[in-house]
Amino acid sequence: MTTPTSKPLSWAETLPRAELRALQSERLRAVVRHAYDHVPFYRRRMDEAGVRPDDIRDIADLAKLPFTVKKDFRDQYPFGMLGTPLRDIVRIHASSGTTGKPTVAASTQADLDVWAECAARALERAGSTPESIVQVSYGYGLFTGGLGMHYAAERLGAAVVPASAGNTEKQVMLMKDFGVTTLCCTPSYALQIAEVGAAMGVDMHSLKLRAGHFGAEPWTEAMRKHIEEVLPLKAYDIYGLSEVAGPGVAGECTQQSGLHFCEDHFYPEIIDPETGAPLPDGEKGELVVTCLSKYGQPLLRYRTRDITCILPDACPCGRTTRRIARLMGRTDDMLIIRGVNVFPSQIEDVLVRVKGVLPQYLITVDRQGNLDTMEIQIEIGNDAFTDKIKTLEALRADLQHRLKTVLNVGAKVKLCEPGSIERTLGKAVRVRDLRKI
Amino acid sequence: MNVRQISVFLENRAGRLASILQCVTEAQCNLRAMSLSDTSDFGIVRLLVDDVDRCTATLRDRGHTFNVTEMVALEMPDRPGGLNRILDAITAAGLNVEYMYAFATRTPGKAVVIFRFEDNAVAIPALTAAGYPALTEEQVRAL
Ligand SMILES: [Zn+2]
Numbered sequence: 001m002t003t004p005t006s007k008p009l010s011w012a013e014t015l016p017r018a019e020l021r022a023l024q025s026e027r028l029r030a031v032v033r034h035a036y037d038h039v040p041f042y043r044r045r046m047d048e049a050g051v052r053p054d055d056i057r058d059i060a061d062l063a064k065l066p067f068t069v070k071k072d073f074r075d076q077y078p079f080g081m082l083g084t085p086l087r088d089i090v091r092i093h094a095s096s097g098t099t100g101k102p103t104v105a106a107s108t109q110a111d112l113d114v115w116a117e118c119a120a121r122a123l124e125r126a127g128s129t130p131e132s133i134v135q136v137s138y139g140y141g142l143f144t145g146g147l148g149m150h151y152a153a154e155r156l157g158a159a160v161v162p163a164s165a166g167n168t169e170k171q172v173m174l175m176k177d178f179g180v181t182t183l184c185c186t187p188s189y190a191l192q193i194a195e196v197g198a199a200m201g202v203d204m205h206s207l208k209l210r211a212g213h214f215g216a217e218p219w220t221e222a223m224r225k226h227i228e229e230v231l232p233l234k235a236y237d238i239y240g241l242s243e244v245a246g247p248g249v250a251g252e253c254t255q256q257s258g259l260h261f262c263e264d265h266f267y268p269e270i271i272d273p274e275t276g277a278p279l280p281d282g283e284k285g286e287l288v289v290t291c292l293s294k295y296g297q298p299l300l301r302y303r304t305r306d307i308t309c310i311l312p313d314a315c316p317c318g319r320t321t322r323r324i325a326r327l328m329g330r331t332d333d334m335l336i337i338r339g340v341n342v343f344p345s346q347i348e349d350v351l352v353r354v355k356g357v358l359p360q361y362l363i364t365v366d367r368q369g370n371l372d373t374m375e376i377q378i379e380i381g382n383d384a385f386t387d388k389i390k391t392l393e394a395l396r397a398d399l400q401h402r403l404k405t406v407l408n409v410g411a412k413v414k415l416c417e418p419g420s421i422e423r424t425l426g427k428a429v430r431v432r433d434l435r436k437i
Numbered sequence: 438m439n440v441r442q443i444s445v446f447l448e449n450r451a452g453r454l455a456s457i458l459q460c461v462t463e464a465q466c467n468l469r470a471m472s473l474s475d476t477s478d479f480g481i482v483r484l485l486v487d488d489v490d491r492c493t494a495t496l497r498d499r500g501h502t503f504n505v506t507e508m509v510a511l512e513m514p515d516r517p518g519g520l521n522r523i524l525d526a527i528t529a530a531g532l533n534v535e536y537m538y539a540f541a542t543r544t545p546g547k548a549v550v551i552f553r554f555e556d557n558a559v560a561i562p563a564l565t566a567a568g569y570p571a572l573t574e575e576q577v578r579a580l
Binding site (some may be wrong): 418 | 446448449453474475478480500501503504535553
């Protein structure tokens, strides 16, 4: 269940493939048996699919197991996916659900140790050591970014500066005064820090920054180049999701060409999103992840909705773990706004609860400077209308407040006349993304 | 009947006010008064027309968001200080005005001031007692 801490962090990253596969198969057998015995949800799913735990002997048997999807988390909310008694759970994170209820991610101490180890490997892959000073500028809280990289840095033995997101001028000051070497945040926030620092008159190139681990939102090679121009660091892509663990499930090495998957703990598959059929390495499809060492909230064949491919060739760095390519998109309509996952269905869920507001809306996402902005146009019907400006203003403020509470990210609400949002035949256009990512 | 005002939601977008006024024209209504109130994001157009039912039918057909509110209309001598005396009476009666506007009539020397009170059932008797009886829709139309 736990990994030996006497071994170096990266011991599993250079195992010969056959040994790695034996380890994966052994862990898979144990975790499937555990899920079947302790989580009624998995037992029901496997029974329905006619699969017994004994049928899963090798990692190649994985395809026999049914998929788990985000909706399952909602149906089992809050604790129906737990594989251990609540007394063994030591932390509960929550991320966006597709409607009002969040997606719960509960962990035992052993689960957290695995996650910290994997995320620490991401730091190490990019050259960080116990000498490093790591500033974590991801948000701390229910979101896994902040605490995930925090414990990663501690696990590595580095000094962590738990700055969290925001108060950018102070971030720059700490970075400069402490001699921070490693920065962890969203790529857009890295640009924001660089911009604010320059405006403060700080020569950003005189900072000791050497590596940046950026994730939680989509970015591009062009953005990497830009970040590396404005900050004296190498920018590394890092991947994770709270259902699986958090940041560090995969991360780049100094080759900057693909993210090494911690596949001794998190097994990646690529499937055809239409048919669910597994695809060979090198082919683009939906990433599916199985947690091989997670017992607090077991996760088998989770459909991430992220589109990528597993790179077929070995990495020149010598690690034997496979890599995924930079994310290429989503199979659903999830948006990522300032690192926060937003589903249009969450917005609909809020609107149907407000009298007189029509379930017609249009989300416009843009980027001003380095900051994502979101405006939501909402159609207002006669039932919600009044002849008093202040009452309408209060309605608008109330909608804004309700949406912020559910989405965890602020949005500007614009009231519109009925019919002003374009109706199209078939699938309604709900999102206009003007960001050039 | 108290004077009915049509309030129409005005989206902050080019051509929307013209579209509302087009409805008034299509309904063959005479516009007696119009007042506009807005924020940076949206506004409300308030209309007094001679045929409320015909006008609202057209607005409904055109998909506008609107409602109809009963207002208090008072006759005001069209001379300096006329409005002040009415406002003094309102203050003395402890009434809160949500908003108001005024317009001149075809009758020389007479203007009409329109008030939106929180509660007409309180405002109308108080104003009548102060010597300012509320006008009916018919009375306003005749002015
Ligand atoms: Zn590598």
